[in-house]
Amino acid sequence: MRVAIMGAGAVAFASAAFLIERGHEAVLWSPSGRSTAALAAGQPLVSEGKITGEFRPEIAASCEAALVGADAVLIALPANGHKLVMDAMASVLVPDQVVVISSHASLGGFYLAQRLAERGVELPIVGLSTTVLRARRTGEAQVKIATIRSKVDLATLPKRLGGRGLALCNTLFGERFRQVDSLLAVALSNVNPQSHMALALCNFTRMEKAEAWGQSEHMTASVGRLLEAIDAERLALASALGVTVRTMREHYSLTYGVPDAPLSETARMLAETQPITLGPATIDTRYTLEDVPFGLLPLIELGRMANVPMPLHKAGLDIFSALYGRDLTLDNDILPQMMAAGLSREQLSA
The missing domain is CATH 3.40.50.720 (NAD(P)-binding Rossmann-like Domain)
Incomplete structure (x- = not known):
């Protein structure tokens, strides 16, 4: 082809x-x-x-x-x-x-x-x-x-x-x-925005100072708890909208062939068995500038549509906007046009 x-x-x-x-x-x-x-x-x-x-x-x-x-x-x-x-x-x-x-x-x-x-x-x-x-x-x-x-x-x-x-x-x-x-x-199955949000937020100064840091070794127990709390919001939204999605733990398990376990434990296993995957060494990175406006924001809007609170998603959007000194919602050039056209839950389920 x-x-x-x-x-x-x-x-x-x-x-x-x-x-x-x-x-x-x-x-x-x-x-x-x-x-x-x-x-x-x-x-x-x-x-x-x-x-x-x-x-x-x-x-x-x-x-x-x-x-x-x-x-x-x-x-x-x-x-x-x-x-x-x-x-x-x-x-x-x-x-x-x-x-x-x-x-x-x-x-x-x-x-x-x-x-x-x-x-x-x-x-x-x-x-x-x-x-x-x-x-x-x-x-x-x-x-x-x-x-x-x-x-x-x-x-x-x-x-x-x-x-x-x-x-x-x-x-x-x-x-x-x-x-x-x-x-x-499928849109609700993409866990990159949530995982990147937690890693980038908890390692932001490392990114800003251009340090070399491994992602798995810096997914500590605290970061793992944050990830699972963010994922709980995504899963609740999916349930309210009538769709079934994998958990973030299942995603990591299938991607890397490791047991389904708490995310910090998964990260420990990956750090011990996989080549080091370095995190961003700059704040000019898709982990934030793509995944926040194009990954977190749509789920916040879907949550509003389905009357499902998304406080951690919203906090991530607000905190990163403060860190960058600008409103990152304005970077999304797709969602406003779709909302203006009257996007409905029925259309999203088509």
Whole structure:
């Protein structure tokens, strides 16, 4: 299959290597062009870690060039770039294509569906609960793949096209997916915003001072208790909205193949058995600037809609806004438009 990959960061590079190794064609498009400059100049994409080798994805000069002839489209860039890319895609996508959002954030799949409906176009929009790959860019044309997840939840909008969405993801990435009831369930299954909030908040000065710190070793007992308290709010919201999601403990267990245990105990096991995964060494990081406005804020709004208190989510948003000296809610450019269009619980369950 020919796959257009929207983005050129770690997950996009890792996905290109993964897909090419599996016999697919990968086309990368970077909206600015900066992140693909080395590849466009002829350097190979070098992957290390779980996938090793040199790969040569195609580089597209425009969104249209990337999408024309593609069987599937993978959105693999930070959530603060989703609206720009979705707006560019909306006028080009055709019904025989499938869009996969890796991972689904800020209810963006519903936004893309709204934009396509303006043209009378309907196609499967697949949301993944998290990325299939955990990776880090190590150079202009280098990526290190740390994890290939064995289990990832997905859902397709609209539901009646779910079979088509699941089949495509199995073809691209292998049979590692669990299909859940709705895109809303997938949105509530993404635990990165909560886990990143707790780690970043409790290690903020380490980030600001550019220290090298391991994430697992700094998920102490206190951080673990905070994580489980935040997760309790997410689980209560999911229950009120009628969807079933995994606990954060189950997520860590499935991702890393460790027993289901209190999160601080899981972190201790990972610190003892896994290579060190360093936390951010800057406050200019997706852990806060992406996950707070695009991860925490939507759940706060859903809580308001479902009359479910989300005090720790709201506190995280307020505290990080104070730390950065600006209102981080204003960074979310997707949610306000969706709310203005009158998004309802019925639409979210579609």
